[in-house]
Each structure stands twice: as C-alpha cells, then as structure tokens.
Amino acid sequence: MTRIKAVFFDLDNTLVDFMRFKRMCLEGSVEAMVDAGLKIERDKAMELLYKLYDKHGMEYKHIFDDFLKEVMDTPDPKILAAAIVAYRQRRVSFLEPYPHVIPTLLELMRRGVKLGIITDAPRLKAWIRLCTLKLHHFFKIVVTLDDTGKRKPSPEPFMLGLKIAGVNPEESLYVGDREEVDIAGAKAVGMKTCFAKYGGMKFEGKVEPDYIIDDIEDLLSIVK
C-alpha cells in the first residue's frame, strides 16, 4: 500500500457540522422574532426558512427580508433586526468542528502528513469559516471556488490541491460527505477517497470510496 502523504478535506459537513449550525442560527432567529412580536408557529417558521434556503442557496443573505415579506403585511424593522442580531450572535458562537477534528488533525501533522482543504465555497467564505473554527492555522493548502472557478467533481480543484502539496494523486486521500461530488471527483483524478458518514448524508453506494468512516479519528488507522 502506498503511503498517504497528504490528506485533503471538504469543509462543510466534513470538518464542521454545517447543517446543525444553520439550524441553530435559524432557531435562534425564530425565537428572537417571536420575542420581538411576530405571531407564528415555530415549526412553520423553520419550514418556510428552509424552503427559502432551498430556493436561493444556503448562503442567501436576504432570507429574513424574504421571510417577513411572506408572513407579514408590512415587515417590521424591529422583527427583522431581532432575527439578524440573533443569527449573528449564534453565527460567531456555535460554529464548532465535529468531535475529534482537532486532535485528529494534530496527530496527522505529527505523523508528517500534509493537510489541505478543497471546497466549493468562495475564498473569503472559506477562510471566514476556518477562522471562526480557529482552524485557519492548520491549513496551508486551501483550494476554494475562486482558485479554479470550477466546482467538484471537476478535476481542477483536486489537481490544484495536489500541485500545491507536491504529491501524486495515489499518495493522497480526500475526505468528504458527498458521493457524487467529493468521492467521484477525487477518485477520477486518482486520489484515494474516504466517505465521511458522520456528515449526515446517507451512503448510497453510487460511487465506491476506499474508506468509510463514522468518526474523523478513524483516519488515524487509515493514514499510518
């Protein structure tokens, strides 16, 4: 077996539980809007907010404006502000790496393994996420959407990561939570692949990864 010299990670739902984080931010906002005077059932509010994210993408900035336009005749700036403030407060406090992320990264470093991120997030978003997680010092190799203009499973982001790390595909491992994006893309360029099952996506067997892990620390028995 070839020695793994570099491990590349997807960011959202691989290093950070992004869906849980979003849910906590939204729940905080709903509570704050109710407190500020909005009459709505919490479940119904959450449902509508997720519908708006489905429509506009998870990074949509005007979600609360749109939401209030749907549920109030005249959107109340106090309620809008309450939602924004609650969202911001949670955003800076509740973004946490999955359990065992930090000790696993540290141990991989001790073993001389290079670490990288290959993400579809735009450059600044990716770095903001890493800084919020206090992981920005862990990664010298961070490939974002802005660096190639191509999203996974295109080969470009993977190839760029490999090039910066100076490793061959077969000496590297890619860890991600989406079969057809992360696993298929990394496999196509010849990298070893690892499906992060703890990321919340069910493994459907559409693409066969080399490894499937339940906890990120399982990497320590894969990458010796």
Add this chain to the structure above:
Amino acid sequence: MTRIKAVFFDLDNTLVDFMRFKRMCLEGSVEAMVDAGLKIERDKAMELLYKLYDKHGMEYKHIFDDFLKEVMDTPDPKILAAAIVAYRQRRVSFLEPYPHVIPTLLELMRRGVKLGIITDAPRLKAWIRLCTLKLHHFFKIVVTLDDTGKRKPSPEPFMLGLKIAGVNPEESLYVGDREEVDIAGAKAVGMKTCFAKYGGMKFEGKVEPDYIIDDIEDLLSIVK
C-alpha cells in the same frame, strides 16, 4: 415648570458608548490579523484604520479590504477573514449600554414618561443596534434617517418624534451628545435639551442646553 411627558434620546454615544465599542472591535481585528501573520505595529494599524473610517464614515463595510491593500502587496484572504471574524465576534458581544441606562429607562417608564429614539442612523442599523443592546422592547417611538430623509439638526426628525408621541415640544426633553446637532436641533423646535457629557464630546458652549448631565441617571432628578 412644565412637566416632561416624553424623553427622546440620541442613540450612539448617548445610550451606547459607540466609540469605545468601535475601538474594541478594531483592536480585536488587529490582534487577529497579527495572529494570522500580518507584520505591523498595533498602534500604526489602529491609526490607519481610524483614518479609513474618517474618510469613509464609521459604518464603512470594506475597511479591512482597504486596510490590507495599503499594508500588503497581495492581501491575504486568511488575514482578511481573521479580521472580519474577530470584528464580528466583538460586535455581538461588546455592544453595551452605558452604566445606568437600563435602570434609568425603567424608572422613567414607571413615572409614566414616554421614551423615544431620534437618530440619524438608517432604520435597520438603528434597530440592529437596539436589538444587540436588548433595548428594542423599551422604545415604541424610533425615528431613523429613513423616516424623514433628514438628519439632525433639521427639524423633521424631532417633529416626527413629537407627533408620534403626541406631545408638545415644551413637554419633551431631548438627550444627546453633540451640541450643534442634537442640542441645536431639538432647541430649535422648542424641546427642552440635555447634553450628555459622559458621551465623550467636550461641552464647548456653542449652544446652551437646559441641562448638562454626567451620568444618564441624573435624568431622574430632571424629569420628576
């Protein structure tokens, strides 16, 4: 003496120590940029940041982009993200009312006095500030720049506040920290005026207020 039926407040540097808040946010950002690898003297960094605020206004959104363009040949997205994240973390945690604001507002309410805000901030900004301070439930009357399109010392914002409160100018008191903006404007429409000396602006005697206070709780001996 006419009984005071309504007290209107300026927001920044009257209810909240905005300059201290800004300084704390900036200091956090400078620390974070240095931690992320920026080589700069902290004092020099603060000086340049304030210069940029002087140029573009205190609400300028791209301050760290501009700052890094001045101090680095190629702005590093990691350093930019570190600044933004540190700023955001302090923004939601360090915005506090001045000492005695909350007990004073509560006591004024108990005395049956109406409370209002008249600010030059845009509507959403003003409400975001109030929500962050947890003061959004204290004020039913909030006059912002969007409501009249005119800034103090123009009479419009003051007149609108009085109209919403349903009080005559001489039955009301305006509390603010800028002589030529707050005091001159409120005085011109016939309101009683109070200069908030604790706001950090030196009283220069350009416009004579009815009262000068060192602590917001001094209002309780003015408004019986």
